[in-house]
Amino acid sequence: MSAVLEVTDIKKSFGGIHAVNGVSFDVREGEILGLIGPNGCGKSTLFNCILGQLTPSGGEVKLDGKLVTGLRPSELNKLGVSRTFQLLQVFPKLSVRENLILAGQEHQGNMASRLVGRSDAGLTDAANQMIGFFKLDHLADEPAGGLSYGQQKLLDAAMAFMGGPRLVLLDEPAGGVNPSMLADLKERLVAINREKNATFVVIEHNMEFVMSLCSRVMVMAEGKVLAMGRPDEVRKNPAVIEAYLGH
Amino acid sequence: MSGFAKPLKIALGLAVVAALIVVPMNFNRYGLFILSQWAVMSIAAMGLNLTLGYAGQVSLAQGAFVGIGAYAAAIMTTHGWPLPAAILVAIALSFAVGWVLGYPALRVQHHYLAFVTLAFSTLAFLVFRNESWLTGGIYGISNIPRPHIFGIATNKPLPFYYVCLGSLAIVSLAVWWLIRSPWGRAFMALRENPLRAQSLGVDTRHYTLMAFAIGSALGGVAGALYAPLTQYIDPVPFNLSLSLDLLMMVIVGGAGFYFGPFLGAMIAVLLPEWLRFTEGYYLMLYAIAVMLLLIWSPTGILGILDRYLAERRTKAASALRAVAKSRLETAQ
Numbered sequence: 001m002s003a004v005l006e007v008t009d010i011k012k013s014f015g016g017i018h019a020v021n022g023v024s025f026d027v028r029e030g031e032i033l034g035l036i037g038p039n040g041c042g043k044s045t046l047f048n049c050i051l052g053q054l055t056p057s058g059g060e061v062k063l064d065g066k067l068v069t070g071l072r073p074s075e076l077n078k079l080g081v082s083r084t085f086q087l088l089q090v091f092p093k094l095s096v097r098e099n100l101i102l103a104g105q106e107h108q109g110n111m112a113s114r115l116v117g118r119s120d121a122g123l124t125d126a127a128n129q130m131i132g133f134f135k136l137d138h139l140a141d142e143p144a145g146g147l148s149y150g151q152q153k154l155l156d157a158a159m160a161f162m163g164g165p166r167l168v169l170l171d172e173p174a175g176g177v178n179p180s181m182l183a184d185l186k187e188r189l190v191a192i193n194r195e196k197n198a199t200f201v202v203i204e205h206n207m208e209f210v211m212s213l214c215s216r217v218m219v220m221a222e223g224k225v226l227a228m229g230r231p232d233e234v235r236k237n238p239a240v241i242e243a244y245l246g247h
Numbered sequence: 248m249s250g251f252a253k254p255l256k257i258a259l260g261l262a263v264v265a266a267l268i269v270v271p272m273n274f275n276r277y278g279l280f281i282l283s284q285w286a287v288m289s290i291a292a293m294g295l296n297l298t299l300g301y302a303g304q305v306s307l308a309q310g311a312f313v314g315i316g317a318y319a320a321a322i323m324t325t326h327g328w329p330l331p332a333a334i335l336v337a338i339a340l341s342f343a344v345g346w347v348l349g350y351p352a353l354r355v356q357h358h359y360l361a362f363v364t365l366a367f368s369t370l371a372f373l374v375f376r377n378e379s380w381l382t383g384g385i386y387g388i389s390n391i392p393r394p395h396i397f398g399i400a401t402n403k404p405l406p407f408y409y410v411c412l413g414s415l416a417i418v419s420l421a422v423w424w425l426i427r428s429p430w431g432r433a434f435m436a437l438r439e440n441p442l443r444a445q446s447l448g449v450d451t452r453h454y455t456l457m458a459f460a461i462g463s464a465l466g467g468v469a470g471a472l473y474a475p476l477t478q479y480i481d482p483v484p485f486n487l488s489l490s491l492d493l494l495m496m497v498i499v500g501g502a503g504f505y506f507g508p509f510l511g512a513m514i515a516v517l518l519p520e521w522l523r524f525t526e527g528y529y530l531m532l533y534a535i536a537v538m539l540l541l542i543w544s545p546t547g548i549l550g551i552l553d554r555y556l557a558e559r560r561t562k563a564a565s566a567l568r569a570v571a572k573s574r575l576e577t578a579q
Contacts, residue, residue: 051446077448089443091436102436105429106448114429121429163448 003065004029004167004199005050010059012042012049019045021223022059027167032193032200034214034231036207038244042223043203044086047169051083052076063167078107082165084156086172086203092145096136096155099144100127104162126162134158134188150181157185161192167199174206182206186213207245211235219244264416271408279404280476285516286411287472290418292496292508294465299494300502301426302458303438304352308364309493311371312341312463314485316470318375321388321480330394330475337471338464345463349456368490375482387481391474411472418465425461426505434458438503466493499537501549510548 003026012020020042027033035043048054050061052073060069063079071079091099105114105121114121131140134154139147144155153173160168173189174182186209192198204210210217211231219227219234221243227234234240271282295309316337323333351363375382382388393401394410401407425431433454436444441451474480492515500511518536522529544551 053442053445072452073445074448074450077446083446085443085446089440089446091439091443093439094432094435098432101429102432102444102449103447105432106450108429111453114433115425117428119427119429159443159447 002029003027004063005201006062006065007046007050008060008062010046010049010061011057012045012054013057018223020049020056023220023223023225024059025218025225025228027199027201030193030197030199031216032189032202032214034210034217035201035203035220036205036210036217036244037220037226041220043220044171046220047083047171047201047203051081051169074106077163077165080163080166081169082160082163082167083169084160084171084173086175088149088152088156090144090147090152090155090159093143095141096131096144096147097124097127097140099155099159100130100162103159107163123162130158130162135184150177153177154181154185157188161196161198164196165198167201170200170202170204172203172205174204174209182209189213267412268409272405274405276404279408281516281520283404283408283411283476285512286408286415287469287476288493288496288512288516289415289509290472291466291469292493292500292512293418293422294462294469295493296462296497296500296502296504296508297422297425297434297465298458298462300497300504300507301431301438302434302455302462304349304455304458305357305361306348306364306459306462307361307487307490307494308348308368308371309462309466310485310487310489310491311368312345312466313470313473313489313493314371314375314482315341315344316467317474317480317485318382318388318470319467320471320474321391322381324392324394324475325388325390330471334468334471337467341467341470342460342464345466346456346460348463349459352455352459353452365487365490368487372482372486375485382482385481387479388474389479391478391480393475393478407476411476414468414472418468422465423505430454430457435503495537499540499547501547501553504547504549504553507547507549514548 005027007026008024010020010023011018023042023046035046037043045054049056052071052075055070060067062068063076063081068076068079091102094102101120101123104123104126108114108121108123109117128140131137134157136151136154136158139151144152147155153176157170157173160170173185177185189200190213193200202210202214214231216229217231217234218225219237219240226243227237227240229237235245271279274282291309291313294312295306298304298306298309319337319340320330320333323336324330348364348367352360355363376385378384379386393407395401396410399406401410426434433444433449436447436449437451437454437458445451496511496515497508498511499514500507500509518533519529522532525532540548544554546553
């Protein structure tokens with residue numbers, strides 16, 4: 001399997017703090033890679049460096065073998081890299097359907113056609129399908145800000161898939177989501193992974209979720225990679241138990 | 248406005264348009280001037296509503312763009328150019344300047360951005376006042392001609408009112424198209440959550456600059472109509488207080504609501520006239536009315552309507568749910 005994403009020696013410092021201190025890994029086509037580690041170990045900073053939201057202090061990021069370090073988030077997204085956020089990031093005053101159309105519209109046509117063309121950019125059907133897929137049917141016309149926390153999390157995830165991404169970075173998708181909704185979310189992620197051959201990197205603290213979803217798990221501590229391997233290997237790794245999982 | 252049935256909305260719209268065409272036929276010179284001013288200010292406020300209400304970019308410079316448009320039109324038409332050509336130049340000029348003014352918005356937001364645009368507003372005023380070789384300085388430009396449209400002279404107040412109203416109609420349609428296009432959605436995304444928008448491929452730089460440029464261009468259009476309306480311009484009407492007036496029109500009407508600027512401009516232009524009988528007190532009454540409105544409804548007049556309609560919708564929805572639930576229970 002070829003690597004979709006190759007990260008080499010990424011570093012990010014804020015003043016004297018080395019939030020990410022030389023992280024290298026690759027993500028294989030079609031896999032679900034878990035990313036775990038204690039709070040403040042640099043997981044989200046690493047995501048932000050990969051996605052162009054932060055400029056790394058050093059190192060490089062390659063997408064399909066092409067250097068993409070320093071590209072803007074919107075440019076990366078157009079190349080097929082999508083994400084969800086740790087904290088809720090929806091458009092509260094737009095309806096659920098409008099949120100989804102917005103999430104896909106910049107992948108349709110060009111600036112001119114988006115000005116003179118159809119108001120939904122031809123995405124109403126795709127948005128409705130996504131709404132059905134994430135079981136948000138009864139909320140389609142509600143403003144996203146009126147949804148419950150868990151429902152907004154689902155919407156956030158659904159938005160990440162509207163542009164038909166190849167690679168999705170999910171930052172704590174399970175945080176604050178109730179168990180039954182979580183089972184739903186996992187089922188959806190697995191389905192998209194299999195059917196669309198989308199590759200995922202998932203930051204998560206919910207061990208059960210990570211261990212059952214991911215094919216490989218990477219553990220970070222203090223800005224560095226502590227371990228990388230199959231979930232059962234990582235779980236038994238003494239260094240990981242020491243730093244994160246506990247005895 | 249989503250709570251009304253569609254035919255009712257269309258009927259209401261047609262009635263308002265018909266009234267705007269027919270009723271002023273009996274108005275005197277002054278009444279027509281005020282109504283023309285309403286149309287012109289509505290155009291400028293619609294531009295600001297796009298920048299501020301939809302795209303969420305604070306601007307205290309809309310009055311300066313009205314000035315740029317007005318001076319462009321005054322200078323060109325007094326040198327024999329036709330008004331439509333002057334309007335095109337006013338659009339191009341304020342679009343370009345607005346685009347450049349958008350660059351600070353890529354770095355600073357909210358009240359910092361307000362200060363940047365405020366400084367620009369002052370700068371524009373100084374240019375209007377001091378560059379007398381171009382603008383006539385404090386003496387201004389007089390004898391600004393009114394245009395011939397399709398061979399019809401619009402010197403008289405009524406024909407020129409129709410010029411303003413027609414322009415307002417064209418701008419309204421264009422803005423309506425824009426805000427329901429994917430561009431409009433991207434503007435709202437800038438306002439609601441620029442971080443998320445970026446990660447969904449929304450080129451926030453492009454849309455921020457465009458929000459400024461297009462909003463400013465509408466200010467230019469308004470200015471290009473204001474000059475032949477008053478037939479005399481000097482720098483004073485385009486100082487900071489016009490920018491603040493336009494900001495108030497947008498906020499009072501309801502920022503981010505399509506009909507907000509029409510309503511806001513109506514209140515700002517007409518209310519002082521209606522309150523004239525109170526003589527010295529009208530500005531005070533006006534100020535108190537605005538304060539009370541904003542305490543009661545920070546989202547403006549259309550915000551009140553929106554809240555009412557949302558409440559009604561929620562009540563209807565929970566009533567439906569209650570019915571469905573009771574049916575389920577009886578079935579069991």
